Structure formats: C-alpha cells, structure tokens
Amino acid sequence: MEEQNSKTTYKSKEEKDSLFEKEFMHLIGPLYNFGYRLTFDEDDANDLVQETYLKAYRFFDSYEKGTNAKAWMFRILKNTFINEYRRKTKEPNKVDYQEVESYYNSDDVNETITSDLRVDSLNNMIGDEVANALNALDVDFRTIIILCDLEGFTYEEMAKILDIPIGTVRSRLHRARNVLKEKLNEYAQSMGYKDQRKKND
Amino acid sequence: MIDFIKEVVNKLVGKKAQQRYCCKDCLCKLNLVLDGEASTAEIEHLQKHIHECAPCFDHYNIEKSVKEVIKHKLEQRPVPASLIENIRGNINKNCK
Ligand SMILES: [Zn+2]
Secondary structure, three states: OOOOOEEOOOOOHHHHHHHHHHHHHHHHHHHHHHHHHHHOOHHHHHHHHHHHHHHHHHOHHHOEEOOOHHHHHHHHHHHHHHHHHHOOOOOOOOOOHHHHHHHHHOOOOOOOOOOOOOHHHHHOOOHHHHHHHHHOOOHHHHHHHHHHHHOOOOHHHHHHHHOOOHHHHHHHHHHHHHHHHHHHHHHHHHHHHHHHHHHHO | OHHHHHHHHHHHHHHHHHHOOOOHHHHHHHHHHHOOOOOHHHHHHHHHHHHHOHHHHHHHHHHHHHHHHHHHHOOOOOOOOOHHHHHHHHHHHHOO
C-alpha cells in the first residue's frame, strides 16, 4: 500500500510539475464550475481558477499525499474568492447572510419547511430553473449546497473547506435546503400556472 | 382590525404547526442518511420507519429529489480551451 499522509517530495522541477499536474489538473472542470457559480462571470471564474492553481503550486510542498486533493483545491478557491472577489463584488439584491441566518434560526432548527413542493414537479423542472433557484440563494447557502449535493463532499470535508465546525455545516445545510425548497417551489408554482393557462386556452 | 390581524396570525401559525412532522427524530436523521453521513443502525431504522409512516416517506422522497435535481439537472459549463495553458504559463512565469 502507498504511504499515506507523507509530504510531497520530488527531485526536479520537471518532476514537481508532473506530480502537480497528475494530482490536480483533472479537477479543473469542477473548480471552474464552482468559480462560475460563485461569481456568475466567466472571466472572474477564469481568474479565480488560475489564482487557485498558482497558490496550490506555491503551497505544493505542504500538500500531503493521500489527503483529499479535491477538498484541498476547493478550499483554496473558496478562500481566494472571499479574499479577492467577495469584497469587490456587490451582489445586487443580496440578502445579508446574518439576517437570513437569524431569521431561520428564530425557529427550531429542526423544523422543516415542507411547502407544497412535489416530487413530480421537481422532476419536470429543466436545468435553467434549477440553476435560477440555486443562484437566488445567498452565497454561503449556495456554496454549501454545491459542495454537498453537487460535489458530494462529506460533512467533515465541508467543515475543512469552509473553516467552520461540523455542527455549523449541518445547520447551515439545513437552512440552505429550506430556502432552496422555497425557491424551487416558487418555480414549480409558476410552471403550474403556465400549464393551467395552456389548458384553459 | 386587530381581530383580523389575530386571525391571519393564527392561520399562519396554525399552518406552520401543521407543517411540522410527526417524527422529529427521523427527520433529523433523514438528511444524514441521504448525505451518506448516517450509521448503519440509523439507515436501517429510517428505512423501516418510512415503510410505515406516510409523511416521513413523502418527506424522504422530496429531500431525495431535491438532491437529485441539483446533482443531475445543473448544466456544467465547459472549461475554456485556453485555461489549462494559461495556468501552466502563469505558474512558469511566477514560480521559477
Ligand atoms: Zn414518520
């Protein structure tokens, strides 16, 4: 078995470059899409991914083989986004996260909004509608849904990527899903009205 | 007027109360199971329970479908052709 959690060693720049590419280059698709879903801009996503790879290369010596390369890269990208983009970018109509958090905290965290969301209306949705519902979420809620449901990270990995305790991962995920379901339900209902109108014509 | 407000509030509160589920314990575990974070015992318990409890069964299916639409319906954007070359160039320029 390969030795786990050893520091990355290499003898030459060529060897380093080749190790680096093997370890991280296959992650470019998920990283680019993560960058795009955070910034909604192709150029920003491009810059974000380039910056992420540059940082990863600089810190390659501290990367431990056998740790999750994907989680490591997602963490760098997310930190880069917070440091360099989030300050600059003012999202229009953005609801303050704390506000949302306290609102959803005001009730029992275990309470789940069921609404009238139905499985068949979810199945009838097209990709754009799902994307619009997701994009309507505050960036922290959007991020945790992407990490969990799209990328399949474990709670422990998400805790590391986001620098928050696992308990916060769970409660944020719970609240994010409640808001997501509300948004999906809004789309489902507007679709329903459209269908109804077609029938009445 | 105040009675009217009270009535509306009661309606809302009542509606909210109805939305609460019968089996709180299962509902907490439900997302753990769907997220792959539950223990074998928790999975077995939930599987057994949703066969007997219609609200939890419905809820399980909705939560599962929400996860599935995120996983499968979102369109992945293709990576720009120049990006990998730009990354390599950027690294070579900045890290000698
Ligand atoms: Zn039940």
